[in-house]
Amino acid sequence: MRYLLTLGFLLIAIPCFPQAARTYTVCESGCDHATVQLADDAHDQDLPANDSILTFEIQNTWTSDETGVSIVGWTMDATRFLTITAVGAARAGATYDGTNAYRTVATTAPFFNSESFLVVDGIQASTTETGATVARCIDMGSAPNCTVKNCFAKGSTGSNVTGINFGAGGTTAGVIRNNIVIDCPLKGIDISAAIGGVKADNNTIENCGIGVETNTQDGIIRNTIFFNVTTPVSGVPNLTTLSEENWTDNASITYTSCGSCGAGDQLSQPDPFVAIGSENYSLASGSTPIDAGKDLSADFSDAIGGKTRTDGFFDKGADELIAAPVGGDRVLIRIGMMFWHYGIEI
């Protein structure tokens, strides 16, 4: 009887545990695949049907650009999905790195996705479009429930360039956070066609026409830096979960039909970055976004470049300035003096 009960338990319990997650590596030499595109086309599948979770891990230094990535031909759900993440030297930081970190560079679609629930983490994507053709650095198409985080989207001079586009948020909130978006004459982040409450938090947007375009589709914008942006927020944001604690060098941020939005916004601020001319969007010591953000630690604690927001106060924007410990040298001196006072030689 005991044996039968144990067997019965195992027969019920085992199918409830998903298959072990699997990781495929991507790098220029010595990995499973030489490009992200090759990984995509080798492993696309129905992940829920196969009860699988997959990760493409982009590693090492990259001497060349990948010339466009298109994620198509999958089925995913909320618990069985694909994550594309860059690690180590390949990972995006607060300075655009066109020499060593991974980057996908193309004219109109450096990174395109059509599959819901995809997670993209830590990549650089850049468009070279200079004309009027629509170009989007990171484009989630009409795929709902995706996450784009810790990425660097670099535009160009094209008049229809958008940094990050979410065409459909779906019934569960999509996430856009800790991204740096620069040089997008049309829009930095576009969530105007997304539904279900896309959270666009702690992004840094510089030199763009519209910073974030939302619509009556529940977009939430918090802790975002808008610098050299003509119109920081366009469209109607979420009217119940308020957009707030943003930062700009503009004199104002307009939230259409949301009079309660904008609490804690910092306006008319000076340049907070280390060196825009070098595409370095790290926060300069003493700049006003530091420690000024809303605490969103219930949702996340990471920052671009693999940093963690650990000091108890969120900086605004994608970067988190990690300060050196205070008083270290003085502590050592204090101990030395204490030992001297008590006649103990050290």
Added chain:
Amino acid sequence: MRILLTFLFLLIATQAQSVELAVKAKEHWQSLANIPAGTTQDTIAWLKDVWLQKHKGEIVAVMPNGTTWGRLDAPPNYVIIKVPNATMGQASKYISPLIDTLAVNESDSVRVKERRWHFLRKVVDSALTLWGIDSSYVILTNAQAVNIVREYNVTAIKQKIINRLRQ
């Protein structure tokens, strides 16, 4: 001896402009060949999505000569085809998408297929047969590659979708 030296000279000389193509060697898991017509999946939206994906024979990546391919960039996933007398500029067209320039709304599927060009399936099958026996790649001249690669047509794809729905 003279012929061998000529061949070696050509092989060395043409390395200056030479590309390697990773061609998809297996059917996509949603290949219509494996899914009977008339299933509940057969809607226009689903069929458009199936056609959008990359299928056997389509070129996934174009890389310069001497590329270090990944451990899994090989059968059953891919065959590598070398084209010694083609440039990256010439070969890059093989990874361009097929666009429906007559699409009304940008939000519609303007991109009909991820890849506009594809090798015939029998070419892929031949490469798979030879893999590991003669070499780990297939060599074609630019003229040979041009002769056996085919271009998809938007109108033809739309007609195939209609025909499928009529089954």
